Amino acid sequence: MGKQIAFIIVLAVTLGVFTFTALRIYSFFKQTKPFPIKDFGKRFWLMMKVAIAQTKIFRLPVVGFLHAMVFWGFILICIGSVEMVFDGVLSTEKLFAFLGPVYDAIIGLGDFFAWFIAFAILVFLFRRIFMTVKRFYGIEMKPISKIDANIALTIILLLMVSLIGMNTFYLALFPEDYEGWYPVSQYLVSSFSGLETHSLHFWYELNWWVHIVLVFIFANILPYSKHFHVFMSVPNVFFSRLEPLGYLPNMPNITEEVKLMLDPEAAFAKPAETDEEPERFGVLDAEDVTWKNYMDSLACTECGRCTSVCPANITGKKLSPRKIMIDLRARMKEKGPGLVKEGKTYSDNKSLIRDYISEEELWACTTCNACAMECPININHPTLIVDMRRYLVMEESAAPAMLNTMFSNIENNGAPWQYSAEDRMLWAEDLYIGEK
Numbered sequence: 001m002g003k004q005i006a007f008i009i010v011l012a013v014t015l016g017v018f019t020f021t022a023l024r025i026y027s028f029f030k031q032t033k034p035f036p037i038k039d040f041g042k043r044f045w046l047m048m049k050v051a052i053a054q055t056k057i058f059r060l061p062v063v064g065f066l067h068a069m070v071f072w073g074f075i076l077i078c079i080g081s082v083e084m085v086f087d088g089v090l091s092t093e094k095l096f097a098f099l100g101p102v103y104d105a106i107i108g109l110g111d112f113f114a115w116f117i118a119f120a121i122l123v124f125l126f127r128r129i130f131m132t133v134k135r136f137y138g139i140e141m142k143p144i145s146k147i148d149a150n151i152a153l154t155i156i157l158l159l160m161v162s163l164i165g166m167n168t169f170y171l172a173l174f175p176e177d178y179e180g181w182y183p184v185s186q187y188l189v190s191s192f193s194g195l196e197t198h199s200l201h202f203w204y205e206l207n208w209w210v211h212i213v214l215v216f217i218f219a220n221i222l223p224y225s226k227h228f229h230v231f232m233s234v235p236n237v238f239f240s241r242l243e244p245l246g247y248l249p250n251m252p253n254i255t256e257e258v259k260l261m262l263d264p265e266a267a268f269a270k271p272a273e274t275d276e277e278p279e280r281f282g283v284l285d286a287e288d289v290t291w292k293n294y295m296d297s298l299a300c301t302e303c304g305r306c307t308s309v310c311p312a313n314i315t316g317k318k319l320s321p322r323k324i325m326i327d328l329r330a331r332m333k334e335k336g337p338g339l340v341k342e343g344k345t346y347s348d349n350k351s352l353i354r355d356y357i358s359e360e361e362l363w364a365c366t367t368c369n370a371c372a373m374e375c376p377i378n379i380n381h382p383t384l385i386v387d388m389r390r391y392l393v394m395e396e397s398a399a400p401a402m403l404n405t406m407f408s409n410i411e412n413n414g415a416p417w418q419y420s421a422e423d424r425m426l427w428a429e430d431l432y433i434g435e436k
């Protein structure tokens with residue numbers, strides 16, 4: 001009874017903190033622009049392929065394999081955690097055991113994966129602490145990013161150690177009468193055969209509590225860490241852009257203007273202008289992005305795969321696509337509370353462009369889409385970069401001088417060159433082209 005009450009209190013606190021965080025993030029999402037979603041069937045299969053089967057992560061085979069195994073193991077172990085929550089609330093023991101062979105398979109695979117994940121996490125920690133992996137470095141990777149990653153990996157390691165301990169002491173407590181299958185932990189049981197029943201019970205309970213409390217702590221610190229991708233990567237892939245890479249969506253308000261120019265009759269039929277403030281062209285700040293852009297920034301794992309293939313970054317330019325995502329997340333964290341409190345008119349005299357992302361970075365992008373292609377969770381950086389450039393060009397005429405010349409030429413001559421359309425064939429005058 002005491003355990004049950006204590007567990008319910010711990011669970012209530014966990015859910016309370018989690019709900020507070022979820023509502024805070026939701027309120028930030030509400031500040032962003034729409035991103036229409038359709039083709040749910042297509043999205044489902046994309047999610048199965050990229051997020052569940054982890055296909056893109058295998059481009060780096062060894063690390064990819066370890067990461068994929070950690071991901072799959074986590075899903076199985078989560079089922080065990082759900083059972084623990086029910087056991088804690090209802091004061092039962094191995095509540096899902098009625099599933100029979102299915103239960104044995106889930107627990108058995110979970111037991112195997114606990115060992116495998118512990119091994120993989122040790123490899124990841126060793127790599128992060130003792131090796132220099134180029135893609136983990138960059139101007140956007142502050143010391144806190146490293147600490148954040150190491151804390152999350154350490155918690156995962158402790159989660160696995162406590163799970164193995166829980167399984168081992170459970171088997172030692174009930175050697176003849178246990179539920180589930182423990183293909184790896186069973187070999188540890190003999191090491192504790194000399195312990196009294198009350199000691200075994202103590203160690204089992206200790207591991208049980210450590211494991212479930214770590215699960216609760218982990219769930220609550222994830223939204224404040226780069227490991228938020230544990231929650232966000234699957235939905236982020238589901239809501240991926242479905243258009244081919246490189247496709248740039250038109251801006252609806254510009255499309256309408258062009259149509260009106262081509263059809264003056266329609267212009268007269270158009271309702272009179274209202275006093276409403278015109279919509280912003282492109283993206284200047286956090287509230288101008290779509291909710292999918294913001295979701296991308298929350299889902300980013302900071303793995304650096306995008307930056308490692310970016311031709312601009314490789315050739316020494318300031319641009320790092322990973323930084324674009326980190327900056328957007330940081331900017332929303334900074335401006336979001338003010339937007340929620342005071343609405344869209346709120347200003348702190350800062351903006352995503354310039355205070356976080358420089359024009360130099362934006363114009364360094366070749367829109368090659370290598371970053372979007374490489375990202376294991378289908379984050380799309382180029383569309384956001386182009387939207388920020390759209391703002392610079394359309395609202396501030398702040399394109400680089402070379403581009404401004406080209407824009408004027410297109411406007412005046414219908415071509416990027418400085419010659420009028422009538423002069424276009426002058427070069428061929430002496431060549432008698434077309435004459436019989």
Ligand code: SF4
Nearest residue numbers: 310365366368369371
């Ligand atoms: S699209 Fe831009 S940011 Fe992405 S890899 Fe190419 S140059 Fe880099």
Ligand code: SF4
Nearest residue numbers: 300301303304306375
């Ligand atoms: S955007 Fe994608 S590839 Fe780049 S760091 Fe984030 S998760 Fe990794």
